[in-house]
Amino acid sequence: MAGDHQAMRKDGMSQKDHRAIHISRAKSKADSSLWSGEVGKAGAIGLEVCLGGRMIEPSSHFLHGIEKDGVTPEQRMLILQHQIGEAGYAIMKSRRFPDDEVGYLAFAKLGVADAIVQIEMLCLDLGWQPDEIKRMGLQHTWERFRDFEERGWK
Numbered sequence: 132m133a134g135d136h137q138a139m140r141k142d143g144m145s146q147k148d149h150r151a152i153h154i155s156r157a158k159s160k161a162d163s164s165l166w167s168g169e170v171g172k173a174g175a176i177g178l179e180v181c182l183g184g185r186m187i188e189p190s191s192h193f194l195h196g197i198e199k200d201g202v203t204p205e206q207r208m209l210i211l212q213h214q215i216g217e218a219g220y221a222i223m224k225s226r227r228f229p230d231d232e233v234g235y236l237a238f239a240k241l242g243v244a245d246a247i248v249q250i251e252m253l254c255l256d257l258g259w260q261p262d263e264i265k266r267m268g269l270q271h272t273w274e275r276f277r278d279f280e281e282r283g284w285k
Contacts, residue, residue, distance in 0.1 A: 191251035191261060204256045211249045218242030 187193065202210070218239040225235035251261040276284075 191248055192255065194248065195252045195255045198252070202252075202256070204253060207249055207253045207256060211246055211253065214242050214246040214249060218246065 218241075221235045221239035221242065225232040225239070228235070254261040254264050
C-alpha cells in the first residue's frame with residue numbers, strides 16, 4: 132500500500148513521527164484531552180457514526196463487519212506486529228528525545244489502541260468472542276502470577 136511507505140525527512144525522522152510530534156505540540160497548547168486519553172468514552176470525542184439515520188458508537192464487531200478488503204488472519208497478524216512494533220519504536224524514541232516525548236507517546240498510544248482493535252478483529256476472524264478471549268487471558272495471567280508467587284517472584 133502506498134500509505135505504508137514512510138518518507139524520511141532530512142533529520143532522519145519519518146513524516147508520520149513528525150506529524151505525531153507536531154500534533155502533540157499543537158494540542159498541548161490547547162485542549163489535550165483527546166491525545167492524552169482523559170476522555171471518558173468514545174462519544175465524548177465525536178466517535179459516533181451515522182448509520183441509517185441512527186448514531187452509533189463503532190465497535191470491533193461493527194468495524195469488522197464493514198471492513199472491505201477481506202483481511203485474512205495471517206495478514207491481520209502482520210498488521211498487528213507492525214502496529215506493536217511502531218508503538219514500541221515510538222516509546223524508545225520518546226526516551227531518546229525527551230523534548231519530543233509527548234508526541235512520541237501520543238503516537239505509541241494510538242498504535243496500542245489500533246493493536247487492541249486488530250486483536251479483537253482477529254478473534255472475530257477466527258470465530259471467537261473477544262470478551263471471552265480476554266477473560267481467558269486474564270485468568271491465565273492470574274494463574275501464572277500465583278505460580279510465580281509460589282516460586283518466590285520478586
